[in-house]
Amino acid sequence: MTGRPHREWRSTHDHPELARTGFVTTHLDAVVIDLGCGFDPRPARCGAPDDVDWFSVDLPPIADLRRQFVHVPEHVIGADVTSSSWLDTIPRDRPAIVVSDGLMALLSDEEYRTVIRSVTEHFRAGEVAFLAYSRLAVRNSRRVRISALHVPTRGEGIDDPHEPEAWNAGLVLRRELFKSHAKEIRLFPPLLRAITRLCERSPRIARAGGRVLHYTFNRSTHSLTPATRR
Numbered sequence: 001m002t003g004r005p006h007r008e009w010r011s012t013h014d015h016p017e018l019a020r021t022g023f024v025t026t027h028l029d030a031v032v033i034d035l036g037c038g039f040d041p042r043p044a045r046c047g048a049p050d051d052v053d054w055f056s057v058d059l060p061p062i063a064d065l066r067r068q069f070v071h072v073p074e075h076v077i078g079a080d081v082t083s084s085s086w087l088d089t090i091p092r093d094r095p096a097i098v099v100s101d102g103l104m105a106l107l108s109d110e111e112y113r114t115v116i117r118s119v120t121e122h123f124r125a126g127e128v129a130f131l132a133y134s135r136l137a138v139r140n141s142r143r144v145r146i147s148a149l150h151v152p153t154r155g156e157g158i159d160d161p162h163e164p165e166a167w168n169a170g171l172v173l174r175r176e177l178f179k180s181h182a183k184e185i186r187l188f189p190p191l192l193r194a195i196t197r198l199c200e201r202s203p204r205i206a207r208a209g210g211r212v213l214h215y216t217f218n219r220s221t222h223s224l225t226p227a228t229r230r
């Protein structure tokens, strides 16, 4: 992608955090973007090589707090990701990994699609992995109020993991990662572990438990209709 030799950085199964995010094999000169990073010190857990540029993006007040309290190797960007200008300072000619863990719940379906389209338009090629909610999980989140801080999911959810391939973002499904596939399941108490594994037998139920959808995109092999940007 950049003309430089690519060596494997890490594979999903080497590290529980990478397995959780679906953050698979990447390149030593990658650009990583964590959309809606919150206070998650993911860069520290992932141990990215020095040449990787890691951009953690969240709304300006959260980004300010993150700069003060989360000290990890990264560039913090304070921006609303549904606007288009925040990407301007990010190098576009390097392989990119875009992750988002929890952001999808807080945006409308159209906003989330627009965000994903804008990142895949910005880069030539890369990977996108995000925590996705099924329609059943979304309905449940509207029915059950877990705490005073509970915010119901705004979008409708995604059942078929191929749906995002139709977002005009050039995404090609690589895999769907259920919670039960994660190595950390070994650390669960036996009953919870058994229930989690049982749930995997029904994709509908397993999807309601949350899963990571992982895609590749390569604009040199996909012709995209220019997406509408806000």
Ligand SMILES: C[S@@+](CC[C@H](N)C(=O)[O-])C[C@H]1O[C@@H](n2cnc3c(N)ncnc32)[C@H](O)[C@@H]1O
Pocket: 035, 036, 037, 038, 039, 040, 057, 058, 059, 062, 079, 080, 081, 082, 100, 101, 102, 103, 106
């Ligand atoms: C559920 S939290 C997840 C935080 C973190 N990824 C984690 O796993 O701990 C979602 C985050 O998305 C951020 N967020 C919501 N809307 C956003 C927007 N329009 N632009 C940027 N960040 C946003 C919130 O401020 C929040 O930090």
